[in-house]
Amino acid sequence: MSYTRMNKEAMARRVAADIFPGAYVNLGIGLPTLVANYLDPARHVMLHSENGLLGMGPAPAPGEEDPDLINAGKQPVTMIPGAALFHHGDSFVMMRGGHLDICVLGAYQVAQNGDLANWHTGDPDAIPAVGGAMDLAVGARNVWVMTTHTTRDGQPKLMKTCRYPLTGLGCVKRVYTDLCVIEIRDGAMHVCEMVEGLSFDALQALTDAPLQRPTLSASSTRSAR
Numbered sequence: 001m002s003y004t005r006m007n008k009e010a011m012a013r014r015v016a017a018d019i020f021p022g023a024y025v026n027l028g029i030g031l032p033t034l035v036a037n038y039l040d041p042a043r044h045v046m047l048h049s050e051n052g053l054l055g056m057g058p059a060p061a062p063g064e065e066d067p068d069l070i071n072a073g074k075q076p077v078t079m080i081p082g083a084a085l086f087h088h089g090d091s092f093v094m095m096r097g098g099h100l101d102i103c104v105l106g107a108y109q110v111a112q113n114g115d116l117a118n119w120h121t122g123d124p125d126a127i128p129a130v131g132g133a134m135d136l137a138v139g140a141r142n143v144w145v146m147t148t149h150t151t152r153d154g155q156p157k158l159m160k161t162c163r164y165p166l167t168g169l170g171c172v173k174r175v176y177t178d179l180c181v182i183e184i185r186d187g188a189m190h191v192c193e194m195v196e197g198l199s200f201d202a203l204q205a206l207t208d209a210p211l212q213r214p215t216l217s218a219s220s221t222r223s224a225r
């Protein structure tokens with residue numbers, strides 16, 4: 001049976017569905033920024049941006065961008081009613097002080113014990129760009145990763161042990177890829193959902209870390225916070 005990988009919009013929609021009402025959430029640069037476009041306003045989720053914004057809204061319509069209103073990835077954003085702007089020093093206090101319920105980060109690699117590598121590939125020619133990732137990895141109550149399951153050349157990103165410089169130790173609780181949803185607990189990766197048509201064995205073949213098979217009770221992760 002064939003399967004189709006989720007596109008980035010479907011991935012963002014899937015992550016947004018699991019963010020509980022009233023949560024304070026930071027979205028990392030790259031894929032995670034798309035989550036803002038799929039949050040239900042009725043759930044009153046407050047999005048935080050590390051450059052000093054609480055109450056970030058979805059991307060503006062074309063032609064309505066404000067060059068003075070951007071997120072940490074320098075993308076134009078909007079503000080919802082009640083939003084606040086503040087110094088980035090205060091923003092990092094929020095991040096480090098355990099005031100964020102969830103952060104959604106991209107990743108180069110995630111280990112089966114929850115270690116995260118998302119700031120540097122170790123390539124001597126690469127420019128390190130850690131930003132606030134380390135602060136979020138240790139400060140947010142729940143660290144979720146949103147990433148493709150494999151690299152562009154088909155190499156796995158979910159590893160027994162990360163091979164790139166680490167951002168945080170044992171910090172990731174959940175991983176959303178274009179193929180599945182995984183929860184990390186007890187030092188293992190537990191598969192909760194897979195795209196239609198994908199077998200467990202096919203998913204395992206694309207993953208370096210050993211995966212735990214889904215159970216009937218793990219068919220959905222939306223109740224977990």
